[in-house]
Amino acid sequence: MIRVQALEKSYKDLKVLRGVDFEVARGSIFALLGSNGAGKTTVVRILSTLLKADAGSAGVNGFDVAAQPARVRESISLTGQFAAVDEILTGRENLALVARLRHLKDPGKIADDLLDRFSLTDAGGRKVATYSGGMRRRLDIAMSLIGDPPVIFLDEPTTGLDPEARIEVWQAVRELAARGTTVLLTTQYLDEAEQLADRIAILHEGRIIVNGTLTELKQLLPPAKVEYVEKQPTLEDVFLTLVGKDKR
Amino acid sequence: MTRHFFGDTTALLGRSLRHITRSMDTIITTTVMPIMFMLLFVYVFGGAIQSGSDSYVTYLLPGILLITVASGISYTAYRLFLDMQSGIFERFQSMPIARSAVLWAHVLTSLVANLISLAVVVVVALIMGFRSSAGIGAWLGVLGLLVLFTLALTWLAVIPGLTAKTIDGASAFSYPLVFLPFLSSAFVPTDTMPGPVRAFAENQPVTSIVNAIRDLFTQQPVGSGIWVAIAWCVGLLVVAYAFAMSTYRRRIA
Numbered sequence: 001m002i003r004v005q006a007l008e009k010s011y012k013d014l015k016v017l018r019g020v021d022f023e024v025a026r027g028s029i030f031a032l033l034g035s036n037g038a039g040k041t042t043v044v045r046i047l048s049t050l051l052k053a054d055a056g057s058a059g060v061n062g063f064d065v066a067a068q069p070a071r072v073r074e075s076i077s078l079t080g081q082f083a084a085v086d087e088i089l090t091g092r093e094n095l096a097l098v099a100r101l102r103h104l105k106d107p108g109k110i111a112d113d114l115l116d117r118f119s120l121t122d123a124g125g126r127k128v129a130t131y132s133g134g135m136r137r138r139l140d141i142a143m144s145l146i147g148d149p150p151v152i153f154l155d156e157p158t159t160g161l162d163p164e165a166r167i168e169v170w171q172a173v174r175e176l177a178a179r180g181t182t183v184l185l186t187t188q189y190l191d192e193a194e195q196l197a198d199r200i201a202i203l204h205e206g207r208i209i210v211n212g213t214l215t216e217l218k219q220l221l222p223p224a225k226v227e228y229v230e231k232q233p234t235l236e237d238v239f240l241t242l243v244g245k246d247k248r
Numbered sequence: 249m250t251r252h253f254f255g256d257t258t259a260l261l262g263r264s265l266r267h268i269t270r271s272m273d274t275i276i277t278t279t280v281m282p283i284m285f286m287l288l289f290v291y292v293f294g295g296a297i298q299s300g301s302d303s304y305v306t307y308l309l310p311g312i313l314l315i316t317v318a319s320g321i322s323y324t325a326y327r328l329f330l331d332m333q334s335g336i337f338e339r340f341q342s343m344p345i346a347r348s349a350v351l352w353a354h355v356l357t358s359l360v361a362n363l364i365s366l367a368v369v370v371v372v373a374l375i376m377g378f379r380s381s382a383g384i385g386a387w388l389g390v391l392g393l394l395v396l397f398t399l400a401l402t403w404l405a406v407i408p409g410l411t412a413k414t415i416d417g418a419s420a421f422s423y424p425l426v427f428l429p430f431l432s433s434a435f436v437p438t439d440t441m442p443g444p445v446r447a448f449a450e451n452q453p454v455t456s457i458v459n460a461i462r463d464l465f466t467q468q469p470v471g472s473g474i475w476v477a478i479a480w481c482v483g484l485l486v487v488a489y490a491f492a493m494s495t496y497r498r499r500i501a
């Protein structure tokens with residue numbers, strides 16, 4: 001569904017990608033891990049036709065990003081690293097605008113359904129400028145789901161979200177994959193990759209240094225020792241219990 | 249993609265029109281400077297200026313209208329710059345929409361915003377004693393010239409909007425445009441000016457446009473002057489459009 005071969009990209013003298021290869025199967029969730037500046041966003045921007053690669057090739061949904069960018073854009077939806085929402089419009093208007101630009105019928109209803117699904121119904125009529133960071137991010141992701149594109153790119157979708165909102169986003173991502181959408185997400189949170197991804201790749205110094213399932217990755221290290229420890233609740237469990245939301 | 253051009257442009261136009269209707273103050277601000285100039289020239293300098301017409305405000309208005317447009321389009325550059333900065337521009341670029349719809353929406357919004365500003369300025373001028381015996385045809389002629397002029401300057405404004413590094417850079421380009429009318433027949437007849445200044449004033453676009461609008465307002469025969477004015481506007485429009493589009497293609501490549 002996504003196929004990246006020998007991808008290279010430099011910004012002036014800075015070689016960011018030095019030959020990146022990976023493939024993502026239809027309907028699966030693929031996590032691209034990497035530290036700050038590893039080039040995750042660069043990969044996503046190339047795949048979403050916003051940036052041209054210097055060498056190598058990339059295909060999405062069977063279309064080449066360089067040769068058939070228009071077909072690629074019909075197949076994808078991008079949630080960039082920084083929320084791409086219109087501050088002056090209301091949440092509902094943002095959603096309806098995207099629905100209109102995707103040439104769908106009944107943009108108003110699509111907007112209302114998504115507001116409901118992302119717990120934004122009460123805020124739907126307010127200007128986005130008044131939203132919190134997490135609400136903005138949820139709206140941003142909701143905007144990306146409109147039109148059910150077969151491939152979704154999520155660049156650090158949960159950075160800056162509180163634990164509840166993170167879990168909501170995870171839930172949404174799982175639902176997408178369950179419906180057959182192919183998801184490529186980048187993250188710096190290892191637990192996020194662990195929770196969501198079918199396959200995990202690590203981008204380091206311009207190359208993919210490992211690529212496999214969680215189990216495969218774990219086998220790279222010496223086998224687990226058996227240790228007996230008292231099971232303490234994690235801080236996340238405490239937080240979620242106190243704020244009164246259980247993991248859905 | 250082009251089959252969606254009109255639908256996409258309309259959707260995006262709806263968006264940016266909301267931007268201006270939700271901040272009407274920007275439209276009002278753009279009219280403050282031209283109105284100040286009008287007050288200053290009519291009530292302070294006007295008495296000393298031999299314009300050769302009965303009512304100085306009537307003489308002055310065409311130039312003031314052009315200044316209004318020149319200051320109004322800096323907001324187009326500003327709004328475009330903000331879009332480029334926020335991720336929304338990239339979101340649109342990654343969607344299957346007609347590529348140039350994003351720019352056209354900004355340009356048409358600029359046209360609407362400037363027409364509102366122009367209407368405000370005309371109302372103030374009427375209060376200050378501007379009178380015109382022009383009929384419907386002449387008013388339409390004035391409107392047509394102003395629309396052409398606005399479109400030409402707006403496409404010009406698109407270029408800094410796309411390329412500027414800072415907000416100030418995005419709007420500063422309009423300052424020289426605002427002062428161009430001072431070196432024209434907008435405030436005083438050109439025949440009082442010294443040689444080289446006069447040569448410049450008589451051959452720059454503002455003079456021909458101002459003279460054409462003035463003739464239309466005062467029901468004088470427009471003669472061939474109006475064609476010079478139209479030629480300037482269309483020429484500027486074509487050049488600015490070409491540069492803006494090539495800048496845009498480079499930015500989104």
Ligand SMILES: Nc1ncnc2c1ncn2[C@@H]1O[C@H](COP(=O)(O)OP(=O)(O)OP(=O)(O)O)[C@@H](O)[C@H]1O
Pocket residue numbers: 011014016034035036037038039040041042043081188
């Ligand atoms: N337009 C640009 N011009 C010059 N250098 C750039 C540009 N965009 C990115 N870079 C550089 O390329 C490198 C990779 O950037 P990229 O944004 O892809 O990293 P990332 O993995 O997404 O990092 P983060 O986790 O911080 O988001 C960084 O060193 C960055 O400074």
Ligand SMILES: [Mg+2]
Pocket residue numbers: 040041042081155
């Ligand atoms: Mg990044």
